Amino acid sequence: MPRYALKVEYHGAPFAGWQRQKEHPSVQGAIEDALARIASGPHTIAAAGRTDAGVHALGQVAHCDLAEAWDPFRLSEALNYHLKPAPIAITACAEVAADWHARFSARQRQYHFRILCRRAPATHQAGLVWQVKQKLDVTAMQEASLHLIGKHDFTTFRSTICQAESPVKTLDRLSVEAVETPQGLEVHFDVRARSFLHNQVRSFVGTLERVGTGSWRPDDVSLALEARDRAACGPVCPPQGLYLAHVVYETPPFAGR
Helix, strand or coil: CCEEEEEEEECCCCCCECCCCCCCCCHHHHHHHHHHHHCCCCCCCEECCCCECCCEEEEEEEEEECCCCCCHHHHHHHHHHHHCCCCEEEEEEEEECCCCCCCCCEEEEEEEEEEEECCCCCCCCCCCCEEECCCCCHHHHHHHHHHHCEEEECHHHCCCCCCCCCCEEEEEEEEEEEEEECCEEEEEEEEEECCCCCCHHHHHHHHHHHHHHCCCCHHHHHHHHHHCCHHHCCCCCCCCCEEEEEEEECCCCCCCC
16 A cells, blocks of 8 residues: 655644544645545545644645555645645655654654734735734844753643643754844744644744743743743744744655655
């Protein structure tokens, strides 16, 4: 039974998240329904990460098993046809080894987050950024972010419903950058780790935004981390500005695509 890796891009607004749900639309459910239209099933696909409601993806990765062999290009074209009009696209497809797994073979997940700083309502970026009405002190946010990089117990930045066995994770990168755009100042976050806790990235961003407004000092982030207490976390930011940008594998399945 051949296995195929799928690189998936989607706008998260219409979905209750990645994971299939009985009563709400999901990205997984939409792709499995599309697979059922082109190949006998049932179909259950696995993904590199389960994004929450409203979270977007530029480079989610999933895999599926099919009873018959497909040309990868034809498979992606067929899926994209049957996914319409849902805002989901298969941007690459490749046949992979039978023991390759979208989740367990991954070596790193990379998330991006965008904050738009302006008072006027967002138009073109609506639903794609978290909009705040004041300018943020990006230098202070950068200083604060350094406290979070490395191996730590991230209990403070972990959802109370997180199902991970341990709160200890190693954060490889957390960069904060000011970017001038025609629509206004944006603050971009690049967050990388092998794996993440539930709501960890949004907890980081919401806490660092408090530093950017001056409500927190940069060193307050270190104190929050050391507290190992969810109550010490800043507010969890909304999902609209969060993107699963890229998943890293030891052998890239989409090399050259």
